[in-house]
Amino acid sequence: MSAYIAPLKDMRFVLNELACLGAVAKLPGYQDATPDTVDAILEEASKFASEVLDPINYSGDQEGSKFAGGQVQTPKGFRDAYKKFCEGGWNALPFEAEWGGQGLPKLVSTPVQEMWKSSNMSFSLCPLLTQGAIEALLLRGSEPLKRAYLPSMVEGKWTGTMNLTEPQAGSDLSLVRTRAEREGDHYLISGQKIFITYGEHDLAENIVHLVLARTPDAPAGTKGISLFVVPKFLPGPDGKRNGARCASIEHKLGIHASPTAVMVYDKAVGYLVGEENRGLEYMFIMMNAARFAVGLEGVAIAERAFQRALAFARERVQGRDLVGGGGAVPIIRHPDVRRMLMLMKSQAEAMRALAYTTAAAMDFAHRHPDKETRNKHQSFVDLMIPVVKGWCTETGIEIASLGVQVHGGMGFVEETGAAQYLRDARITTIYEGTTGIQAMDLVGRKIAREGGATAKDWISQLKKLDADLAKSANADVKALRSALAAGTQAVADCVDFIVSAKDPRVQFAGAVPFLKLMGIVAGGWQMARAALVSEKSLASPEGDVSFHQTKLATARFYADHVLVQAPALRNTVVNGAAGVMALSEEQFLAA
Ligand SMILES: Cc1cc2nc3c(=O)[nH]c(=O)nc-3n(C[C@H](O)[C@H](O)[C@H](O)COP(=O)(O)OP(=O)(O)OC[C@H]3O[C@@H](n4cnc5c(N)ncnc54)[C@H](O)[C@@H]3O)c2cc1C
Numbered sequence: 001m002s003a004y005i006a007p008l009k010d011m012r013f014v015l016n017e018l019a020c021l022g023a024v025a026k027l028p029g030y031q032d033a034t035p036d037t038v039d040a041i042l043e044e045a046s047k048f049a050s051e052v053l054d055p056i057n058y059s060g061d062q063e064g065s066k067f068a069g070g071q072v073q074t075p076k077g078f079r080d081a082y083k084k085f086c087e088g089g090w091n092a093l094p095f096e097a098e099w100g101g102q103g104l105p106k107l108v109s110t111p112v113q114e115m116w117k118s119s120n121m122s123f124s125l126c127p128l129l130t131q132g133a134i135e136a137l138l139l140r141g142s143e144p145l146k147r148a149y150l151p152s153m154v155e156g157k158w159t160g161t162m163n164l165t166e167p168q169a170g171s172d173l174s175l176v177r178t179r180a181e182r183e184g185d186h187y188l189i190s191g192q193k194i195f196i197t198y199g200e201h202d203l204a205e206n207i208v209h210l211v212l213a214r215t216p217d218a219p220a221g222t223k224g225i226s227l228f229v230v231p232k233f234l235p236g237p238d239g240k241r242n243g244a245r246c247a248s249i250e251h252k253l254g255i256h257a258s259p260t261a262v263m264v265y266d267k268a269v270g271y272l273v274g275e276e277n278r279g280l281e282y283m284f285i286m287m288n289a290a291r292f293a294v295g296l297e298g299v300a301i302a303e304r305a306f307q308r309a310l311a312f313a314r315e316r317v318q319g320r321d322l323v324g325g326g327g328a329v330p331i332i333r334h335p336d337v338r339r340m341l342m343l344m345k346s347q348a349e350a351m352r353a354l355a356y357t358t359a360a361a362m363d364f365a366h367r368h369p370d371k372e373t374r375n376k377h378q379s380f381v382d383l384m385i386p387v388v389k390g391w392c393t394e395t396g397i398e399i400a401s402l403g404v405q406v407h408g409g410m411g412f413v414e415e416t417g418a419a420q421y422l423r424d425a426r427i428t429t430i431y432e433g434t435t436g437i438q439a440m441d442l443v444g445r446k447i448a449r450e451g452g453a454t455a456k457d458w459i460s461q462l463k464k465l466d467a468d469l470a471k472s473a474n475a476d477v478k479a480l481r482s483a484l485a486a487g488t489q490a491v492a493d494c495v496d497f498i499v500s501a502k503d504p505r506v507q508f509a510g511a512v513p514f515l516k517l518m519g520i521v522a523g524g525w526q527m528a529r530a531a532l533v534s535e536k537s538l539a540s541p542e543g544d545v546s547f548h549q550t551k552l553a554t555a556r557f558y559a560d561h562v563l564v565q566a567p568a569l570r571n572t573v574v575n576g577a578a579g580v581m582a583l584s585e586e587q588f589l590a591a
Helices: 008-018 035-063 078-087 106-119 121-140 143-155 279-315 335-367 371-406 418-429 435-450 453-470 475-500 504-509 511-539 545-561 563-575 585-589
Strands: 066-068 071-073 158-163 179-183 186-197 206-213 226-231 244-249 260-273 317-321 325-330
Touching: 008 035, 008 106, 008 335, 008 511, 008 545, 035 078, 035 106, 035 121, 035 418, 066 244, 071 244, 078 121, 106 121, 106 279, 106 335, 121 143, 121 158, 121 186, 121 206, 121 226, 121 260, 121 279, 143 158, 143 206, 143 226, 158 186, 186 206, 186 226, 206 260, 206 279, 226 279, 279 325, 279 335, 279 371, 279 418, 335 371, 335 511, 335 545, 371 418, 371 435, 371 453, 371 511, 435 453, 435 475, 435 504, 435 511, 453 475, 453 511, 475 511, 475 545, 475 563, 504 511, 511 545, 511 563, 545 563
Parallel strands: 158 206
Antiparallel strands: 066 071, 179 186, 186 260, 206 226, 226 260, 244 260, 317 325
């Protein structure tokens, strides 16, 4: 089985040339993100991913986490890996120095997280959920709460969870029923939560649950939900066991090593985060980070599936060369296998570029001294988050599926590992809001509500890029320009259609195809930018000729095989609504 090797060259290219790390490092407080420091971090992270996390990915999947007597045992090697992860300071990396972190930009923690997710998605979910819980506390936790919980959580001694879902409350959190009754300086939390990632495990000393619940006098619906910290063990010298227990863990299609817990709260002591009835509002503020992180899982799993398929295609000997004659050859020589590998490679690179560029915009939105610039970047981030989440995860699944296809029958059996990526990828379009929910967010909140203003700003950026592309005489760049212009027009038509549609059913019927259109055009935008950088680099005497030739060819492939779908998607969005709603429920049932 081939080992994971972090795509450091592409990561550095995207960081420096497309996501403008140099400019991010000039933002206040990010001066430590020097090229040397970032390089050293990437090198070390890549070693940890290849040497510690990747080797326990397949075995972790086969063994899975086990539940017995209220306890969860993670697979062999996970405890040791987690210990090393925390000792290496990796858990703390994304956080502010004040809390023991390294205070690095989001743009720098993004490739590092990609490596964790590529090498072992199940493992990566534990620090990811801890990060979400830390961010909730940073955002609205009182000073005593922060002091009691953050240092141990940032260090990784304690992990965190997010408890939103209940049996009757999945996409629709207004239906949350878990109760919180005031008792002195705290609350007593009672109810059941399902699907709680790392809700119970044996990696850390304590688990800090962030739980959505309702106080007795709370208004119905989304405006009556509050957020509570409910630790497994109460902080303090006696470390009393709280009334939060795991009732079972799920048997799942993928991410077998990541325990997905049913949690029962029986008058568990909980502490309010922020104000009563504002829990969902806090969750929404944090949602960009969480959705971005899941989008990155799409990128990561696509990269990993590609690496494995490439290694297999170089080894598997089958069929004769179409032109060379002679005996059987490695399947990488066959055009259709090349096509599949190029689909995997080009889309993984386009998604990475979009994700990292969005991460950089988060840094600008957070730290730029000028308010207007911050707002502009925040609007871009808000527009792109559902695209990064929805498009990268949907495409991640397609790429993992192509990985199985490249393996032929060996992809369908477990021992090559290709099947695991497909199974693991399958959850990414479901949790943290399904693709349908992302698409509705994109169309409703991010486009229709503001008359398409941010989308139109982005379209004007695409048009500016067109002017730069027009200056090139390179055939690949010309092809990209033409496909991107058609894609830009397709997005512009859809934005006008969405903004002018009077019936929300018409707007939403094409929401997922529109999200896909936005994704492939945004990916094309990044590939076109990359192509221009590579064209320029090839004209200079220095630089990595092989890398830039490869990038240009990959970008050209993306234009011809992926971006080219844009006009058809436009037609689906603009003309397809009637067909979506055509059948009555009775007609669905009729034989
Ligand atoms: C492995 C795993 C880990 C998870 N981890 C966590 C966790 O750590 N914490 C946590 O709180 N939750 C977690 N979840 C829960 C996850 O976030 C939910 O499963 C997800 O939000 C979808 O909710 P649901 O399963 O109830 O599906 P439903 O909401 O019932 O959706 C079913 C289908 O209906 C569609 N749909 C629903 N409403 C609408 C609408 N208004 N318009 C259009 N389509 C709609 C959806 O897109 C979907 O296709 C996890 C789930 C899994 C499986």
